[in-house]
Amino acid sequence: MTFPEAADEAGPPLRADVDDEQGWTRLHPLTPLLRGGRFALALLALFGQQGLRETSSTTAVLAVLGGGIPLAVLLGWVSWRAMRYRVTDTELQVDSGVLTKRNRRLPLARVQSVDVVRPLFARFLGLAELRLEVVGGSGGAEAPLSYLAENDAEVLRMRLLDLVSGRSAGTTADTPVEPENVLVVVPLGPLVWSTLLGPPLVVGVGLLVVGTGAAVVDLSLVPGVVLGAVPLLLGVASFAVRRLLAEYGFTVAETADGLRLRHGLLETRSQSIPAGRVQGIRMREPLLWRPSGWVRVEVDVAGYSGGNAEEQAATGALLPVAPRDLAVRLSARVLGGDPPPVSRPAPPAARWRAPLSFRRLRVGLDEAHLVATSGILTTTTDIVPWARVQSLRLTQGPWQRRLGLTSLHIDTAGRRLPGAIAPHRSDDEALDLLAEATACARSARRVAHLR
Amino acid sequence: MIEQPDEGWQRPDRALLTMRRGVAVWGVGGLGLVAAVVVAALGGWVPGLATLGLMGGLTSLVLGAVERRCAAWGYLEREDDLMVRRGVLIRRTSLVPYGRMQYVDVTAGPLERRYGLATVTMHTAAAATDAYVPGLRADEAARLRDRLAALGEARQAGV
Numbered sequence: 001m002t003f004p005e006a007a008d009e010a011g012p013p014l015r016a017d018v019d020d021e022q023g024w025t026r027l028h029p030l031t032p033l034l035r036g037g038r039f040a041l042a043l044l045a046l047f048g049q050q051g052l053r054e055t056s057s058t059t060a061v062l063a064v065l066g067g068g069i070p071l072a073v074l075l076g077w078v079s080w081r082a083m084r085y086r087v088t089d090t091e092l093q094v095d096s097g098v099l100t101k102r103n104r105r106l107p108l109a110r111v112q113s114v115d116v117v118r119p120l121f122a123r124f125l126g127l128a129e130l131r132l133e134v135v136g137g138s139g140g141a142e143a144p145l146s147y148l149a150e151n152d153a154e155v156l157r158m159r160l161l162d163l164v165s166g167r168s169a170g171t172t173a174d175t176p177v178e179p180e181n182v183l184v185v186v187p188l189g190p191l192v193w194s195t196l197l198g199p200p201l202v203v204g205v206g207l208l209v210v211g212t213g214a215a216v217v218d219l220s221l222v223p224g225v226v227l228g229a230v231p232l233l234l235g236v237a238s239f240a241v242r243r244l245l246a247e248y249g250f251t252v253a254e255t256a257d258g259l260r261l262r263h264g265l266l267e268t269r270s271q272s273i274p275a276g277r278v279q280g281i282r283m284r285e286p287l288l289w290r291p292s293g294w295v296r297v298e299v300d301v302a303g304y305s306g307g308n309a310e311e312q313a314a315t316g317a318l319l320p321v322a323p324r325d326l327a328v329r330l331s332a333r334v335l336g337g338d339p340p341p342v343s344r345p346a347p348p349a350a351r352w353r354a355p356l357s358f359r360r361l362r363v364g365l366d367e368a369h370l371v372a373t374s375g376i377l378t379t380t381t382d383i384v385p386w387a388r389v390q391s392l393r394l395t396q397g398p399w400q401r402r403l404g405l406t407s408l409h410i411d412t413a414g415r416r417l418p419g420a421i422a423p424h425r426s427d428d429e430a431l432d433l434l435a436e437a438t439a440c441a442r443s444a445r446r447v448a449h450l451r
Numbered sequence: 452m453i454e455q456p457d458e459g460w461q462r463p464d465r466a467l468l469t470m471r472r473g474v475a476v477w478g479v480g481g482l483g484l485v486a487a488v489v490v491a492a493l494g495g496w497v498p499g500l501a502t503l504g505l506m507g508g509l510t511s512l513v514l515g516a517v518e519r520r521c522a523a524w525g526y527l528e529r530e531d532d533l534m535v536r537r538g539v540l541i542r543r544t545s546l547v548p549y550g551r552m553q554y555v556d557v558t559a560g561p562l563e564r565r566y567g568l569a570t571v572t573m574h575t576a577a578a579a580t581d582a583y584v585p586g587l588r589a590d591e592a593a594r595l596r597d598r599l600a601a602l603g604e605a606r607q608a609g610v
Contacts, residue, residue, distance in 0.1 A: 390551045390577035394544040401542070413576035438546060442531055445550055445606075 023086040032076030039072040110134045116270040128153040161257040186250040194321040197288040203236045247320040279414035283381040295327040300414030340366040349403040350424035363422045372420045382420035386444035388412045406430035460525040466566045467586025468521040480510045535582045545582040550606030551575045
């Protein structure tokens with residue numbers, strides 16, 4: 001759904017390819033309205049409750065709303081007037097600010113990913129937000145362009161990705177949207193089941209056991225147990241709902257620029273991960289998923305600084321749930337090569353340091369990647385490309401020293417997946433691993449440098 | 452043991468040990484003296500002397516720990532990377548390729564300045580990198596910083 005008339009009324013059509021003489025473009029003219037609307041909703045939520053409680057203040061609430069919303073829209077309009085952006089061959093330039101002017105120049109060489117986010121209300125108006133993540137971002141997207149017309153956002157994204165990947169930018173609004181090769185669509189069934197087969201099931205069963213126990217001991221305990229369970233249930237429910245809303249309809253597609261992830265029910269999000277920008281991959285196999293052979297794949301791109309919990313839930317997954325072989329194939333595609341098998345088991349002494357996870361402590365490496373597995377209930381597989389290694393560390397605690405064990409840490413610039421650990425290797429092996437890792441990372445760095 | 456061959460490793464200056472010993476003696480020893488006086492005033496001579504002895508023993512223990520910790524520090528400038536080792540109870544060896552260094556900090560607190568010392572910290576794009584060397588003479592710290600910066604520039608690689 002779009003509002004082309006609205007754009008036409010505002011003078012020249014504001015599209016990414018129609019600019020003033022210097023190429024500056026404004027955001028979509030409906031932006032202040034949308035922001036004002038969100039402000040109004042917040043006001044409503046704040047005062048609505050009070051208004052319901054004391055009917056006498058209803059007029060006051062109406063007055064606040066009547067004055068507040070136009071004021072918010074007006075302020076939004078002023079800041080919209082002050083904001084403009086343009087794309088040069090090397091930079092994204094954003095000027096903003098009414099009282100304090102800010103001119104931001106974002107070198108495209110540092111762009112790690114480009115996301116198009118459509119919050120629910122923006123979707124009604126056919127608008128979208130464009131978010132760029134850069135290396136060393138300090139939290140949140142560095143340059144959120146909100147809001148653009150959906151089509152403009154897509155075109156701008158393609159143009160930015162072209163420039164990021166070093167291809168010449170011939171992209172305009174008339175360029176047909178690039179064909180994308182859909183690799184995976186996650187069906188709803190496994191998505192729902194896999195979410196339920198996590199914390200919700202554990203909490204549910206736990207409560208049932210506690211409740212039954214309480215009922216057997218003394219029936220009068222039951223109301224207390226039920227009451228105590230409410231926050232726990234709410235927490236679990238919000239986790240499940242948040243995850244399902246964010247990962248609904250998860251689609252992985254491949255384009256010329258890299259991978260494209262599309263997902264979300266109310267707020268939809270379309271992430272672009274340029275080829276070769278992945279810091280690391282983690283595959284998780286919770287105990288309860290093992291009968292169905294499911295795996296969750298998470299990915300970290302430098303620049304995804306985490307943000308709030310919702311943001312984290314929305315950006316972490318490369319594949320929320322999939323059969324193992326599919327997950328492995330997709331991971332290989334993202335990494336640009338098959339990861340090596342985890343061929344090296346931990347030494348027998350590690351059994352004393354990590355008795356529960358001992359069987360899973362395995363490491364494998366080749367000239368491109370390091371793979372390490374660990375975990376007690378959830379089997380975790382971390383894959384790190386040598387080209388992304390920032391530093392290497394050996395650590396040895398007192399108990400490890402007694403057993404002759406040393407852990408190797410591989411640090412990357414990822415925030416959510418800050419590298420991999422090869423825990424509890426024998427001292428000699430750890431030293432060998434360090435030497436191998438140093439050599440592999442060095443040659444991978446040189447290759448990356450030459451490209 | 453994660454011991455590296457010893458040749459080429461450089462150590463913090465002796466003054467670091469002097470400084471930390473001073474901190475230990477003034478900190479733990481001074482506290483012990485105060486505690487002994489308080490106990491003596493409240494409970495008589497015998498508990499006071501016992502406290503003094505106890506705190507004296509504690510001070511010598513801390514002094515021993517300080518010595519071992521200082522002796523554990525070392526850094527090695529290799530062809531492509533800097534290696535830093537530290538720790539007694541938990542031993543750590545960090546390896547930072549010059550090409551991955553984002554910036555190098557030289558810091559010196561008031562106490563360090565009195566002893567003419569400085570700390571050099573290496574930062575990479577990874578938050579987990581924890582390579583730093585305390586207790587370098589100011590001129591050695593400046594030399595190390597400049598060398599790291601120059602090597603880092605020569606070998607800079609993208610994230």
